[in-house]
Amino acid sequence: xxxxxxxxxxxxxxxxxxxxxxxxxxxxxxxxxxxxxxxxxxxxxxxxxxxxxxxxxxxxxxxxxxxxxxxxxxxxxxxxxxxxxxxxxxxxxxxxxxxxxxxxxxxxxxxxxxxxxxxxxxxxxxxxxxxxxxxxxxxxxxxxxxxxxxxxxxxxxxxxxxxxxxxxxxxxxxxxxxxxxxxxxxxxxxxxxxxxxxxxxxxx
Amino acid sequence: xxxxxxxxxxxxxxxxxxxxxxxxxxxxxxxxxxxxxxxxxxxxxxxxxxxxxxxxxxxxxxxxxxxxxxxxxxxxxxxxxxxxxxxxxxxxxxxxxxxxxxxxxxxxxxxxxxxxxxxxxxxxxxxxxxxxxxxxxxxxxxxxxxxxxxxxxxxxxxxxxxxxxxxxxxxxxxxxxxxxxxxxxxxxxxxxxxxxxxxxxxxxxxxxxxxxxxxxxxxxxxxxxxxxxxxxxxxxxxxxxxxxxxxxxxxxxxxxxxxxxxxxxxxxxxxxxxxxxxxxxxxxxxxxxxxxxxxxxxx
Numbered sequence: 001x002x003x004x005x006x007x008x009x010x011x012x013x014x015x016x017x018x019x020x021x022x023x024x025x026x027x028x029x030x031x032x033x034x035x036x037x038x039x040x041x042x043x044x045x046x047x048x049x050x051x052x053x054x055x056x057x058x059x060x061x062x063x064x065x066x067x068x069x070x071x072x073x074x075x076x077x078x079x080x081x082x083x084x085x086x087x088x089x090x091x092x093x094x095x096x097x098x099x100x101x102x103x104x105x106x107x108x109x110x111x112x113x114x115x116x117x118x119x120x121x122x123x124x125x126x127x128x129x130x131x132x133x134x135x136x137x138x139x140x141x142x143x144x145x146x147x148x149x150x151x152x153x154x155x156x157x158x159x160x161x162x163x164x165x166x167x168x169x170x171x172x173x174x175x176x177x178x179x180x181x182x183x184x185x186x187x188x189x190x191x192x193x194x195x196x197x198x199x200x201x202x203x204x
Numbered sequence: 205x206x207x208x209x210x211x212x213x214x215x216x217x218x219x220x221x222x223x224x225x226x227x228x229x230x231x232x233x234x235x236x237x238x239x240x241x242x243x244x245x246x247x248x249x250x251x252x253x254x255x256x257x258x259x260x261x262x263x264x265x266x267x268x269x270x271x272x273x274x275x276x277x278x279x280x281x282x283x284x285x286x287x288x289x290x291x292x293x294x295x296x297x298x299x300x301x302x303x304x305x306x307x308x309x310x311x312x313x314x315x316x317x318x319x320x321x322x323x324x325x326x327x328x329x330x331x332x333x334x335x336x337x338x339x340x341x342x343x344x345x346x347x348x349x350x351x352x353x354x355x356x357x358x359x360x361x362x363x364x365x366x367x368x369x370x371x372x373x374x375x376x377x378x379x380x381x382x383x384x385x386x387x388x389x390x391x392x393x394x395x396x397x398x399x400x401x402x403x404x405x406x407x408x409x410x411x412x413x414x415x416x417x418x419x420x421x422x423x424x425x426x427x428x429x430x431x432x433x434x435x436x437x438x439x440x441x442x443x444x445x446x447x448x449x450x451x452x453x454x455x456x457x458x459x460x461x462x463x464x465x466x467x468x469x470x471x472x473x474x475x476x477x478x479x480x481x482x483x484x485x486x487x488x489x490x491x492x493x494x495x496x497x498x499x500x501x502x503x
Contacts, residue, residue, distance in 0.1 A: 034372040060238035
């Protein structure tokens, strides 16, 4: 596809997490795609609903409307492309501006299997995360390294916030009798183009 | 029947959003900045295309005007030459000889100048053909692309609309979203294809115009150089043969009334080498004594 080279691998991360497989070539995400998986936190079964948003610039206004009510986000860049890292600030501002201020954001440096082509050092990712109060991890959607951890740690963080009462779940939940909260998964890319959101719905 | 009804509704909705986008465009309402920004490369190419279109038109007009001016200039030059010759024949001094020789040279130059018209009309024809064929062909592609662009942006508006309250757990909503998503995907595919086509065509258009110009202008340049060589050679020969003649120097010339010939004498003299210049002025003064005021001759 025309812009596929822009991909930092959001859709691949999602596929690895939900289906445990890797597909190197993905169709361009149009608007948003969805994924879901059951996980267990504190002995409770929780359904993660993940929104994988389009990274291409023309969808940006559309994907902004998906931020609303999200409880968490993965902000993803590609460690082999410096430009995707440089655009993180823009994406972060955009996400914070259009979402819940308590939203948990995890910074992900994807494609860690491509060590030989690395352009962004791990320390730089860590420093950025520290500076902006984010959790940080490097993942590989190809080898599945840290993918599980990235999603589950974010979910745990949100779960803790809910336990603390930071999220007013009743207000966030617009459907289903289960406790529902959203996880916004945002990914940086060229022109700051990559983001995907996901929604978590949890049951007690 | 049900699916037929559905597709009719779908078409209606599609038309509605396309019309909405057309209205936004026509009324000049602010469009989604991100959507506009994502077409930046395309819009830059369109800018280039319009510049090619405009400058080709301007070039044609300029060539036409240039052709006319060359004819006028040649006519005037010829008349001036004839005038100098006739004045020269009445003057039995050395100045008379000078005038006659210069007059001859000017007549020669006026004929040679017309040679420029051939490469120029060739250039005109080539640019005209380029405009009719290449530019209008690209223009058609641009128009088709704009239609797909409107469709795509309309579909994006639609998608934005259905995204406002999207819940993947609600089947009804998802069904609608999938329908719009398919529409966006389809429109995007069409648009992206035409987008690539337009970008490639405009690049090709620019390159082929450069190619055309460098080809045709070479002939023009050669002809022009040839013309300059010939005339300057003639002028140089006159200059050589009049060496040692009494030089004239005019410090100030002021005139009230100028006849047609005098006028051209002044105009032409500015582009002529020194001997011709002197001869022209001399002739002008002699032929119209009384019309000139305060003309000083310093030997």
